[in-house]
Amino acid sequence: MNFRFGVYNDCGVRKLNKHILVMEDDAAIRQLLEQFLSSQGYNVTAAADGVEGLEMWDKAEYDLVISDVMMPNLNGHDVVRILRQQSNVPIILLTALNEEHQQVEGFEIGIDDYMTKPFSYRVLIKRVEAVLRRSHPVPAGSWIEFQDMRLDLDSYNAYVSGEPVSLTTKEFEILKMLIMQAGKIVTREQLLDTVWGYDYYGDNRIIDTHLKNIRKKTNSMFIKTVKGVGYKLER
Numbered sequence: 327m328n329f330r331f332g333v334y335n336d337c338g339v340r341k342l343n344k345h346i347l348v349m350e351d352d353a354a355i356r357q358l359l360e361q362f363l364s365s366q367g368y369n370v371t372a373a374a375d376g377v378e379g380l381e382m383w384d385k386a387e388y389d390l391v392i393s394d395v396m397m398p399n400l401n402g403h404d405v406v407r408i409l410r411q412q413s414n415v416p417i418i419l420l421t422a423l424n425e426e427h428q429q430v431e432g433f434e435i436g437i438d439d440y441m442t443k444p445f446s447y448r449v450l451i452k453r454v455e456a457v458l459r460r461s462h463p464v465p466a467g468s469w470i471e472f473q474d475m476r477l478d479l480d481s482y483n484a485y486v487s488g489e490p491v492s493l494t495t496k497e498f499e500i501l502k503m504l505i506m507q508a509g510k511i512v513t514r515e516q517l518l519d520t521v522w523g524y525d526y527y528g529d530n531r532i533i534d535t536h537l538k539n540i541r542k543k544t545n546s547m548f549i550k551t552v553k554g555v556g557y558k559l560e561r
């Protein structure tokens with residue numbers, strides 16, 4: 327869909343899309359993790375247990391591992407021990423056990439962060455971002471673009487065909503999410519959850535107003551309305 331995501335540096339443009347490996351035996355949680363992380367622009371591979379997860383680990387490169395602790399066949403702590411023999415990839419463990427010794431053991435074997443179930447997906451995203459920032463520092467000048475639209479993620483400046491466009495913060499975040507999910511339908515609920523947060527209880531038609539303004543300011547023909555569902559960017 328001609329979506330690009332990268333940074334300027336001395337060598338030109340470097341791709342920033344992060345690949346996350348999720349290991350979770352609970353199918354419902356696994357699916358939610360995959361969907362929510364994907365909606366934030368991450369490339370996600372999901373495994374139903376530690377054995378399957380390690381098989382997937384051997385087939386690709388990952389920037390982050392998120393693993394449940396209590397899994398059949400191979401638990402999360404054993405997964406961490408195996409990965410630490412091979413890699414310094416950042417690891418976040420998920421557990422239903424809110425016991426100090428479990429968390430201490432996790433940090434002793436080399437994890438980067440811990441989250442106790444049930445957890446907020448928005449908090450998880452912030453933890454993911456923080457861990458990735460520590461392990462993969464981003465050079466100045468990160469940006470995303472789609473066709474003639476370009477967003478500077480550091481300065482929150484927007485450009486169309488090289489000309490600056492004045493977007494509000496909410497408009498910028500909405501357009502950012504649409505670009506990062508180019509070609510896919512983004513529902514009003516997803517936009518509200520990501521841009522406004524789960525504590526928003528107002529009319530989701532507020533999204534329509536913001537999209538109207540974005541279309542007008544960017545003169546974009548690429549933002550399509552999917553009636554009764556949401557929006558998507560397509561050529």
